[in-house]
Amino acid sequence: MSDAYYLQLTEQLRHLIDQNAAQWEGKLPAERSLAERFATTRVTLRQALSQLEGEGLIHRSNRRGWFISPARLDYDPTRDAGFNDYVRAQGRQPRTAVLSMETRPHPPAARALGLPDDQPFHHIRRRRYVDDRAVLVESLWVVPDRAPELLEIYTDQSLWGLLRGRWGHHLANRSIRMVSEALAPIDAEELFVAPGTAGLNIRRAILDDQQRPIEFDEEHWLHDSLCICVELSGQT
Amino acid sequence: MSDAYYLQLTEQLRHLIDQNAAQWEGKLPAERSLAERFATTRVTLRQALSQLEGEGLIHRSNRRGWFISPARLDYDPTRDAGFNDYVRAQGRQPRTAVLSMETRPHPPAARALGLPDDQPFHHIRRRRYVDDRAVLVESLWVVPDRAPELLEIYTDQSLWGLLRGRWGHHLANRSIRMVSEALAPIDAEELFVAPGTAGLNIRRAILDDQQRPIEFDEEHWLHDSLCICVELSGQT
DNA sequence: CTGGCTAGTTGGTATAGACCAGAAGTTTGC
DNA sequence: GCAAACTTCTGGTCTATACCAACTAGCCAG
Secondary structure (H helix, E strand, O other), X not given: OOOOHHHHHHHHHHHHHHHHHHHHOOEOOOHHHHHHHOOOOHHHHHHHHHHHHHHOOEEEEOOOEEEEOOOOXXXXXXXXXXXXXXXXXXXXXXXEEEEXXXXXXXXXXXXXXXXXXXXXXXXXXXXXXXXXXXXXXXXXXXXXXXXXXXXXXXXXXXXXXXXXXXXXXXXXXXXXXXXXXXXXXXXXXXXXXXXXXXXXXXXXXXXXXXXXXEEEEEEEEEHHHEEEEEEEEOOO | OOOOHHHHHHHHHHHHHHHHHHHHOOEOOOHHHHHHHOOOOHHHXXXXXXXXXXXXXXXXXXXXXXXXXXXXXXXXXXXXXXXXXXXXXXXXXXXXXXXXXXXXXXXXXXXXXXXXXOOEEEEEEEEEEXXXXXXXXXXXXXXXXXXXXXXXXXXXXXXXXXXXXXXXXXXXXXEEEEEEEEOOHHHHHHOOOOOOOEXXXXXXXXXXXXXXXXXXXXXXXXXXXXXXXXXXXXOO
16 A cells, blocks of 8 residues: 555556446546545646556547557567558557658668768658547658659559559668657647657668668657567577 | 647757767756756756656666766667677677575466466576666566576676576577566666666566577666667678 | 664655636527 | 527646655764
């Protein structure tokens, strides 16, 4: 038994959520009504809710309230199954919205690919959903030489499928970095969450089988919506 | 420019920290003095500090104050270099403290390894440091048949080195899962941080080259102390 | 010089209340 | 029947204050 009241509250809320999940249809009652039910302040109540948010049990949708988080999506960044494929493989419904497309330089991408800072890229920014919940925003920077008319023909299909099918690229070498982050205001807004919400930042630099740079991409995931799973075999 | 004051505060603090990092020797001034300096309340000040904590720029040591976080440790969970090796390879100083050793069943480990729930394990719990900052606690569950007298001979060397050198095991197949978490009170206490601090949970199930279960381990990292880096080559 | 005690400082927790802007629901007007 | 306008609700932010427990540093006694 913990001493701090908000930690007791956390446990009580956890049980309350377990029992009423179905009845509430995924949405928790208003903070004010929960605070009243537990005879405490909204401040303390929110502290307890934030605990559960950190655990990934619940989340907030911007100014709309607290919601019970669906199961995490299994995600293996070392395989290159497309988003749509692995989401569907887990019985979930994927969706993608393209937010912007343009061609311009992006020094961080250039550096990650070993190109000069003023190297222009085809830039695609998109938001991805699982079962109608926005779970990540992603920016792709593709070297124009590798996919010249990309922005004319791209709608929302698999980018890797395009690169392989249309331009015959083999995405052979990948450098992947993952760090936890607090979502920047702009990313948070595009995911309909409060700024500072916990997220996971995944960056990939991709070269082909001749070490030529193909693309760089950066994903911002809601921290509670994925589980990184890797299966390995055959080393020492 | 953001509207919310605590977001402006966050930026001001960020700059303040940048400029005074050396002078403060890693430790921020007291919350009350910072609140006074910015003519605001401790509550709002803490909200801004929490933002920076989420970004991994600063962290708290339980009741001792706010500290500037050192650079993240690069960590490749797909390679099996020992903790000591890869910490030193990055010019940092590793340290390990053994917290407990015992032999008992642990159903989650059993399930991950495909063994019956009542299967006993040699259990080692240890805390790991980088440059004298505790960055993770780890629990290891080793199948006793694979390393019978483990608990008698183990001090704080590399476990994988032992398994390979003394018992000749080849750690061939690994199943790795990583999820963000909020540190449970017990883990938080062992890392000297407040309960609910953001963490990263890494679980590994390890089999040998004949698919025999060897060990299961679970690590709880402080979220701001690692960067997961994976380099891959040679697939499509 | 050492070890234990003490007083002050600091972060952790909690209360009570307030205002705002965005979301949702309802009514109104065409 | 539908769209626009309005009201209500709700989460997001902020102030001001208070108490406690743990940590720190300094004092004191041995």
